[in-house]
Amino acid sequence: MIDCDEMAQRAFILGHTAVGTAPLVPELRLHLATEVTPLWQATEDSLHRSGLPPPYWAFPWVGGQAVARYVLDHPELVAGRTVLDFAAGCGLIALAAARAGAAAVIAVDIDPFARAAIALNAVLNADSMPDGRPARITVATEDPMGRPVPGVDLVLAGDVCYERPMAEAVICWLRTLAGAGLTVIIGDPGRSYLPRTGLTALAHHLVPTLLDIEDTDARATTVWRVERA
Numbered sequence: 016m017i018d019c020d021e022m023a024q025r026a027f028i029l030g031h032t033a034v035g036t037a038p039l040v041p042e043l044r045l046h047l048a049t050e051v052t053p054l055w056q057a058t059e060d061s062l063h064r065s066g067l068p069p070p071y072w073a074f075p076w077v078g079g080q081a082v083a084r085y086v087l088d089h090p091e092l093v094a095g096r097t098v099l100d101f102a103a104g105c106g107l108i109a110l111a112a113a114r115a116g117a118a119a120v121i122a123v124d125i126d127p128f129a130r131a132a133i134a135l136n137a138v139l140n141a142d143s144m145p146d147g148r149p150a151r152i153t154v155a156t157e158d159p160m161g162r163p164v165p166g167v168d169l170v171l172a173g174d175v176c177y178e179r180p181m182a183e184a185v186i187c188w189l190r191t192l193a194g195a196g197l198t199v200i201i202g203d204p205g206r207s208y209l210p211r212t213g214l215t216a217l218a219h220h221l222v223p224t225l226l227d228i229e230d231t232d233a234r235a236t237t238v239w240r241v242e243r244a
């Protein structure tokens with residue numbers, strides 16, 4: 016059941032984005048913004064609030080693109096497994112996991128607009144899913160950070176090391192999950208708070224991006240396996 020807030024969020028997203036693709040993942044379509052600032056301002060106006068975080072959900076971040084590419088190129092990683100896309104943003108990684116044959120996909124993000132965008136993007140990609148139906152992604156509202164994730168085999172996360180407190184907490188939690196036997200993979204372009212140890216490189220990509228969000232038009236990005244502490 017979709018509540019009134021989510022209906023309004025979905026209408027806002029449809030009214031302020033256009034359908035496009037992430038350069039590294041042309042197989043999947045997304046509701047995307049073309050510029051950060053106007054959308055950010057429109058979000059604040061619509062909620063009558065200021066000081067909101069940027070609309071992360073409206074862009075495929077380079078880390079997420081790299082992980083999604085890796086999943087599509089290595090479907091055996093997710094096939095038949097239960098996958099969590101943590102801090103999912105637009106849900107690109109979750110969509111890739113669903114397309115690659117995951118048994119179940121859970122996407123979680125603290126931003127309600129991200130959760131609405133993931134639901135819309137799941138519908139948008141019905142024709143690229145194995146069964147031709149909207150991507151089967153459970154959009155979770157409860158933040159699992161710091162806790163076990165029962166039933167999940169594989170945790171994927173794109174671009175989660177951009178702020179120190181979040182990066183420290185996320186990496187500590189992901190290492191604990193790796194220690195409990197889960198496979199944990201992140202994508203990151205070498206952001207300031209990415210740890211320098213305890214990661215194994217799986218793939219490298221030069222990922223096209225927007226000057227508006229990265230101050231450059233491409234970033235060297237690595238897919239990392241997070242090792243246990």
Ligand SMILES: C[S@@+](CC[C@H](N)C(=O)[O-])C[C@H]1O[C@@H](n2cnc3c(N)ncnc32)[C@H](O)[C@@H]1O
Pocket residue numbers: 071072074075076077078079080101102103104105106107123124125126129158160172173174175177181
């Ligand atoms: C830079 S964006 C990356 C989005 C996506 N993974 C990608 O690569 O395109 C970071 C995302 O983390 C989400 N986030 C921040 N803190 C979080 C938390 N504690 N739990 C879940 N999501 C969180 C934000 O709302 C945002 O969507």
